Amino acid sequence: METNMRGVDEPDRRGRTGLDRVGRDLTGNPSVRVVDVEVLSSDWHVTRATTLEVRNDDGTWSTQRRETYDRGNGATVLLYDRERRTVLLTRQFRFPAYVNAHPDGMLVEAVAGLLDEDAPEVAIRREAEEETGLVLGEVEHVFDAYMSPGSVTERLHFYAAPYTDPGRGGTRAGLVAEGEDIEVVEFDIDEAVSEIGRTIIDAKTIMLLQWAVLTGPFAP
Template identity: 65%
Template sequence: MTSSLGVDTPDHRGRTGLHLAGRDLDRNPDVRIRDVELTSQGWHVLRRTTFDYRRRDGRWETHQRETYDRGNGAVVLPYDTERSRVLLTRQFRYPAYVNGHPDGMLIEAAAGLLDAQDPHTAIRRESAEELGIRLGPLTHVLDAYMSPGSVTERLYFFAAPYTPADRTGTGGGLEEEGEDIEVLELPFAEALAMARDGRITDGKTILLLQWAALSGPFARKSSV
């Protein structure tokens, strides 16, 4: 029998059994998984799943869906209420560039994949790598599926205070992972205006800025 990477032989990330994800799902009595096909495994995993679905009128139909599995992630908005500042990043995002963004340089809240860590640990790691800061106490804002039609990722949203004394480095990300991240410290009012006028187009960042204005640390200082 021929071995397959990611199936019975570890792939470049040490993973096996990638074809098994979802086969044993039984939480929804109106969904019956029939087959899971591993179609691609690069850094992330693409699967084609065949399943039976019972419609609201009782009829069963067979469907196929492709899912893109990049793991779960976490995102954080660091804020300084004394100086009315927030920390964001700017980096090149090819998917946005190829889909019409003028230069692909997106302003975002710091984020990253969990990589087998819990969300709190992962976002502190990402903040140190990308922003060069040590976060204060984390506030869990919400969890969300950002593109549930095809992407499996569940994103954990946080906010945390910081001060100039919390700097631990220059940030910028990890060069060995191809990261080249600019750290932006912006007045909160300016960041919120950028989300409203289209200079910030990243969904997770817009959500956190709106939360901060409506019910978060800047609620009383915002004109919203």
Template identity: 60%
Template sequence: MTRAIEGIDVPDARGRVGLDRAGRDLTGNPDVVVREVELLAAAWHVLRRTTYDYRRRDGSWSREQRETYDRGDGATVLLYHPHRRTVLLTRQFRYPVYVNGHPDGMFVETAAGLLDGDDPAAAVRREASEELGVVIGELEPVFAVWTSPGSVTERVHCFAAPYSAASRVGAGGGLADDGEDIAAVEMPFATALDRIASGEIADAKTIMLLQWAALRGPFSPSAAGSCP
């Protein structure tokens, strides 16, 4: 008798089935043919091992295997005060960076979270409210990136938005039920750039958004030149 497997034949703890189907219907690249998808783990997120045939540049075919970690897509926002030239970031404990060499795991980064069924703009408004108590008005899409394309499927939708004293209407801190304990960190934009160089800000999405703000965003030379 074949045993039913959670997440494939019967719902897992999150009510999901068919988790071994991801990638089987891909047709965008004729040089890639998916042969098998194995479900290795399905806790909160999903770990799969996929076997596929790949046609190399010389025309030969090779069989490859890759493990992918699927946690869904995410969204993040750089909150900035255009007149005071400050940014509003978060500080929280991140165990994965702590176990991989970060001095104390207390990570400074932009407000962010998984989409969890929302569209990216709605998700980032939710996260800014939960983590920093900020109600976002104008919201600017900046770019969407894959930060670890060798193994993690997550695409992060990156935004920027101005904030002010009037828009900081909540306590923030994150959701205690989710184990979040998040502090707000406000600092001059120039200080944030210096902390990239010193290694105090080491989060990829945050660094990209800060660099964008300096080169093409609200603190760029062109933006400064447009001010009256």
């Protein structure tokens, strides 16, 4: 499909071209053939419409069109103090939540961010320092997960790491240049778990807290 969309033949604002070729060479599933890829938007992230041919159970083929939002992959980390039974989280404004019925858009979350071409562990160390001021020591990879696989391509790498700074809660951090104003908040682990579904409604944070009490540092 001919188009003059930035990111196809001419560079987008991140200097990328050829964004319409992503997915065309996939061969892992013989029942799926990529027919066409159209770049719908390319600002900082990329939205594509991909036309697929999919083989059904009866052997017939159907044509489908799927939109995907590609923001890159990310990483998140649960900071914990096993001895004090605490976790260190953040509170910050999230406009997508605010515009979709959250009362004030202020979400309590585990530290997280996009990889931005870094390896996952490198990225999460960077994000932890930016969002909490902590320099991490030992970091444990917990699992990976696709957070919204119906439309978002992002794969999130989950980590956990100990911290030993009881005075960090109540401080503020974040990159001013990126508009970040982040409050660092410390929770007792039992309190944090009890707040799931109430003040803690962020999916990655819920997953890490549940891991922490089931098989992680606070497991029985």
